[in-house]
Amino acid sequence: MGTIFRLPWAVMTQTPLTITQLHLPDARHLADKVQQLLADVQQHDGVAAFSEQFIHGLTDTRLAHQHFLAQLDGRIVGVLGLAADQAELAVTPAYRRRGVAHRLVAAASYGDGNLSLWAHGNLPPAQGFVSGFSAEKTRELLVMATKTRLPAVQPSADYQLLTLAEARNRWGKSADQELIRVNNEAFAWHPEQGGWDEERWARAQESSWFNPDDVLLLVRMGAETTPEVMGFHWVKWLEAQVTGKAAVGEVYVVGLADRGRRKGLGSALISAGLEVLWNHGAELVELYVEADNKSAISAYEKLGFAVVESHAVYTAPKSEWSVNSR
Known part of the structure; x- marks a missing residue:
């Protein structure tokens, strides 16, 4: 009561x-x-x-x-x-x-x-x-959005892009542990995204739209028993969004490990996630970014994104x- x-x-x-x-x-x-x-x-x-x-x-x-x-x-x-x-x-x-x-x-x-x-x-x-x-x-x-599909940016030969599903098949639970580590390094300052543990990550996967093929990991080449994840891009695709209006995909979370910064890896990660969404059939891609994150806003503008809304x-x-x- x-x-x-x-x-x-x-x-x-x-x-x-x-x-x-x-x-x-x-x-x-x-x-x-x-x-x-x-x-x-x-x-x-x-x-x-x-x-x-x-x-x-x-x-x-x-x-x-x-x-x-x-x-x-x-x-x-x-x-x-x-x-x-x-x-x-x-x-x-x-x-x-x-x-x-x-x-x-x-x-x-x-x-x-x-x-x-x-x-x-x-x-x-x-x-x-x-x-x-x-x-x-x-x-x-x-909120930034784009309808422009630009040529894909490829990572250097030192790295490979894998889906979370592929990484789990190769490294098992270590793939998820690495993703959580990178997430917490990238978002140590963030009130909602930072400080995740295995329970919080498990809860995030309960969403009806979660798909391990829509979580991309950028991994340093040469890892045998444990992946060295340098960054990840988790995209959001809702099948229901393709009915009645433009099909919308979302750049849900992009994060770089501390040792993955200032190496130009962010562009390849973002581009790879965008390709996933375009290939799903997205006609519009949107993302959320803090207004004071000027460097990220500038990077997204170079990829054709423009501000359409604010919260x-x-x-x-x-x-x-x-x-x-x-």
């Missing part, structure tokens, strides 16, 4: 808006309704309100996400997902500008410290919402979100 907050609903109705705190994996019937709300929001806004990890949090109890539902007359009109000090928020379009987002953020702003709120697409309504708080933009994630994180003390949301 979740915690219920009954808050005044003064706009166009006398019915109180109810905010309920709960763990949605324990209430699957409500999780299904939330997923429908998120689908409606994405269709209206043209961008998903929840990221992949927060979508998983609706049904995966291991992520330990908390959820806040805004309900009016028994109908869910808004949802906020909370993972530690990170939150993502969605309000059904018909109930915006009525204080729903404010009430959800206030309910989630308990305790000390800061709360960081994602604004996917960084759309004007979201910017207008955060402008009412003393919140700072603390992170920006860019922002706004951070403020919980006391600020709570006081100004009342």
Whole structure:
């Protein structure tokens, strides 16, 4: 049973808006309704309100996400997902500008410290919402995309490209251990991608779209018993994406080992992954990159990518979100 907050609903109705705190994996019937709300929001806004990890949090109890539902007359009109000090928020379009987002953020702003709120697409309504708080933009994630297929870039003769499936056949579990090592070297600074272990890597492979043939490893030649992985490129291809609109592939994760940097290996890795996606039938390829990673942005621009969307994180003390949301 979740915690219920009954808050005044003064706009166009006398019915109180109810905010309920709960763990949605324990209430699957409500999780299904939330997923429908998120689908409606994405269709209206043209961008998903929840990221992949927060979508998983609706049904995966291991992520330990908390959820806040805004309900009016028994109908869910808004949802906020909370993972530690990170939150993502969605309000059904018909109930915006009525204080729903404010009430959800206030309910989630308990305790000390800061709360960081994602604004996917960084759309004007979201910017207008955060402008009412003393919140700072603390992170920006860019979406870049291309429809241009350039000639493939080949690695030097000192290296070979193998799929994860091929590497597992040759080296067994060592292939996965090497991939985890390189991932953690490449993303030691990253709040979501860094610090992985075998359990976290196993969870990542549970995605319905995971395919070991879509994970490419760049391996130094000569390895017999253990591969020396210099980098990897994991691409995302959803068969469902080819129906109804342009077929979209994604440069999901690209990482270089510490000893693989400044050797020009990144271009060959990226190019190899792009070839996989084009060969799958992709008409558009997109990727996500931190806005302050100027070198990566420049490299992607040389490959024909251009910025098409941005996502922002706004951070403020919980006391600020709570006081100004009342």
